[in-house]
Amino acid sequence: MDGMQGFIFQNYSEAGGRMYFTKENAMLIDAGISLVYEMYENKQLNDQQFYYCLCSVLEAADKVSNTTGFYSAYLKTFSKPALNKICFKGFELKDPVAENEVFQGDANDLLKEVRGDILYLDPPYTNMQYSNVYHLLNTIAKNEQPTIAGITGRPEGRNVSSWSHKKKVESEFRTLVESANFEYLIMSYSNESIMSSELIADVMSSCGRYEMKEMNHKKFNLGTNITDNKFITEHLHVLQKAG
Ligand SMILES: C[S@@+](CC[C@H](N)C(=O)[O-])C[C@H]1O[C@@H](n2cnc3c(N)ncnc32)[C@H](O)[C@@H]1O
Numbered sequence: 001m002d003g004m005q006g007f008i009f010q011n012y013s014e015a016g017g018r019m020y021f022t023k024e025n026a027m028l029i030d031a032g033i034s035l036v037y038e039m040y041e042n043k044q045l046n047d048q049q050f051y052y053c054l055c056s057v058l059e060a061a062d063k064v065s066n067t068t069g070f071y072s073a074y075l076k077t078f079s080k081p082a083l084n085k086i087c088f089k090g091f092e093l094k095d096p097v098a099e100n101e102v103f104q105g106d107a108n109d110l111l112k113e114v115r116g117d118i119l120y121l122d123p124p125y126t127n128m129q130y131s132n133v134y135h136l137l138n139t140i141a142k143n144e145q146p147t148i149a150g151i152t153g154r155p156e157g158r159n160v161s162s163w164s165h166k167k168k169v170e171s172e173f174r175t176l177v178e179s180a181n182f183e184y185l186i187m188s189y190s191n192e193s194i195m196s197s198e199l200i201a202d203v204m205s206s207c208g209r210y211e212m213k214e215m216n217h218k219k220f221n222l223g224t225n226i227t228d229n230k231f232i233t234e235h236l237h238v239l240q241k242a243g
Pocket residue numbers: 105106107108122123124125130131161162163
C-alpha cells in the first residue's frame with residue numbers, strides 16, 4: 001500500500017513538528033484509515049468487517065507510536081518500536097460466548113435505558129482524562145480532522161469525564177448508584193483513587209446490602225508502562241440493591 005500525506009502525517013509526524021509517528025508510518029496510517037472508511041462507505045465492508053479493519057489499523061498504529069502508551073506527549077527522540085515499519089495484521093476472533101449489545105455514551109445517561117441483573121463498573125480512578133491520553137487513537141478511529149492546539153496537538157472539544165474530577169465525582173457516583181436498575185452493582189477501584197473507600201461504602205450502603213473485598217496488586221507506573229515493586233490495594237465494592 002502506498003502512503004498518503006493526510007491529517008496524521010501533516011500534524012502528528014515530524015512533518016507537522018510533532019513526533020508521534022515517523023513520516024513513513026504516519027503516511028501509512030493515513031492511507032490505511034482512509035481505505036477502510038472508503039470501502040465501508042462504498043459498502044465493500046459490512047459493519048463487522050469495518051470494525052475488524054479499524055481495529056487492525058489502531059493496533060498497528062499503537063505499536064509504532066513514539067509514546068509511553070499515552071498520547072498526552074511524544075518522546076523527544078524516536079524509540080526503537082517507533083522506527084519499525086507499521087504492519088497491519090489480521091487477528092483471530094474468539095467465538096462469542098453470548099449474544100451481546102454494545103452501547104456508547106455517558107454511563108448515567110445509558111442507565112436510563114439499560115437494566116439488568118449485574119452492573120460491573122470499572123470507572124476512571126484518577127484525575128487523568130482518557131480523552132486526553134488517547135486523543136490520537138480516537139482521531140484515527142473516527143477518521144476525524146479536529147482543530148488541534150499546542151505542542152502535543154490535543155484536539156479541542158473532546159469529552160471530559162466527571163469521574164476524573166475530584167469535585168464532581170461524588171455526585172456522579174451517587175446518581176449512578178441510586179438510579180441503576182440492576183440488582184447487583186460491582187465496582188473495582190483502588191485505594192489510590194479520587195473517591196475514598198469510606199465515601200463509596202457510605203453511598204452504596206445507603207442503597208442496600210454492601211460488602212467490600214480487597215487484594216494487593218502490582219502498581220502500574222503511569223507513563224512508563226512498567227511496574228516497579230510497589231503494590232496498591234484493589235477494592236471490589238459490591239452492592240445488592242434493596243428491592
Ligand atoms: C478504568 S477505564 C476502564 C477500562 C475497561 N475496563 C477496559 O478494559 O477497557 C475507565 C473507562 O471509563 C470511560 N469513562 C469515563 N467517564 C465515563 C462516563 N461518564 N461514562 C461512561 N464511560 C466513561 C473512560 O473513557 C475509560 O474508557
